[in-house]
Amino acid sequence: MALPWADQPFSLIPTPTAEQTKGYDKVVIAVAREMCLAHNAMIRNLNAIYLQCEQLTVPKDQADFIIFCQVAIEVIHTHHQMEEANFFPQIAEYTGEPNIMEKNIEQHRAFDAGLTVFEGYVYKLTPETYDGAEVKRLVDGFAEVLVTHLNDEIQTLLALQKYGGEKLGPIFKTFNDNIMKEVKDKHRLLPCALGCIDRTFEDGKNADFPPFPFFVPYLVKYVFARRYSGSWRFTPCTMFGQPKPLPFTKEALAV
Numbered sequence: 059m060a061l062p063w064a065d066q067p068f069s070l071i072p073t074p075t076a077e078q079t080k081g082y083d084k085v086v087i088a089v090a091r092e093m094c095l096a097h098n099a100m101i102r103n104l105n106a107i108y109l110q111c112e113q114l115t116v117p118k119d120q121a122d123f124i125i126f127c128q129v130a131i132e133v134i135h136t137h138h139q140m141e142e143a144n145f146f147p148q149i150a151e152y153t154g155e156p157n158i159m160e161k162n163i164e165q166h167r168a169f170d171a172g173l174t175v176f177e178g179y180v181y182k183l184t185p186e187t188y189d190g191a192e193v194k195r196l197v198d199g200f201a202e203v204l205v206t207h208l209n210d211e212i213q214t215l216l217a218l219q220k221y222g223g224e225k226l227g228p229i230f231k232t233f234n235d236n237i238m239k240e241v242k243d244k245h246r247l248l249p250c251a252l253g254c255i256d257r258t259f260e261d262g263k264n265a266d267f268p269p270f271p272f273f274v275p276y277l278v279k280y281v282f283a284r285r286y287s288g289s290w291r292f293t294p295c296t297m298f299g300q301p302k303p304l305p306f307t308k309e310a311l312a313v
């Protein structure tokens with residue numbers, strides 16, 4: 059029996075196909091593809107939370123898992139905050155269409171409340187108060203709406219084709235730089251962010267994402283991942299971008 063992995067229950071998003079983007083500017087395609095892969099990383103962590111949260115009974119496991127949840131949610135939160143703070147306004151500016159990202163902003167509002175409730179909950183949670191069923195219930199409170207948005211945003215970015223890619227490229231770079239500037243604790247954020255990247259996704263055709271130097275995974279694994287090492291047991295991938303089994307799914311524990 060194949061064990062459930064972090065490609066479910068919330069489905070990953072296929073990257074734009076060559077057919078779909080025929081004749082498109084290569085920058086537009088690259089931005090849509092990278093956004094898609096970043097969104098998939100978030101979905102994998104969300105799935106890892108969802109599939110494992112109910113089976114944790116040992117306080118040490120619960121304490122480690124709480125940190126994993128906190129950081130995974132922080133990543134999702136920061137991503138959307140940075141989109142609204144500069145990426146979306148800059149798109150509105152260069153396209154000359156003030157409302158062009160309106161639907162996406164509305165979608166952000168639709169999952170914000172649930173996400174914020176969950177974030178507040180996991181920051182207060184301790185092994186004494188840990189309740190896996192409640193974790194799952196709170197994820198159910200926002201995940202579907204979030205995943206719909208993560209899908210739709212890729213289509214919005216592809217639709218920017220009519221404005222060309224020249225201005226979009228630098229804006230996207232600034233967005234990514236701003237996200238990195240928001241990193242407060244590298245010991246929490248870097249292992250969590252690397253641990254949801256699957257370089258084998260779509261038969262490895264996106265193995266170049268994210269494009270960082272070869273030594274980064276070593277640095278994260280041997281330096282930054284050590285402080286909260288127990289928390290990265292729950293990540294769907296290794297620090298080297300390879301999928302790994304989720305140890306606390308119902309099915310994994312039954313083997």
Ligand SMILES: [Fe+2]
Pocket residue numbers: 093097137141211
């Ligand atoms: Fe996004």
Ligand SMILES: [Fe+2]
Pocket residue numbers: 138141162166207211
């Ligand atoms: Fe977004």
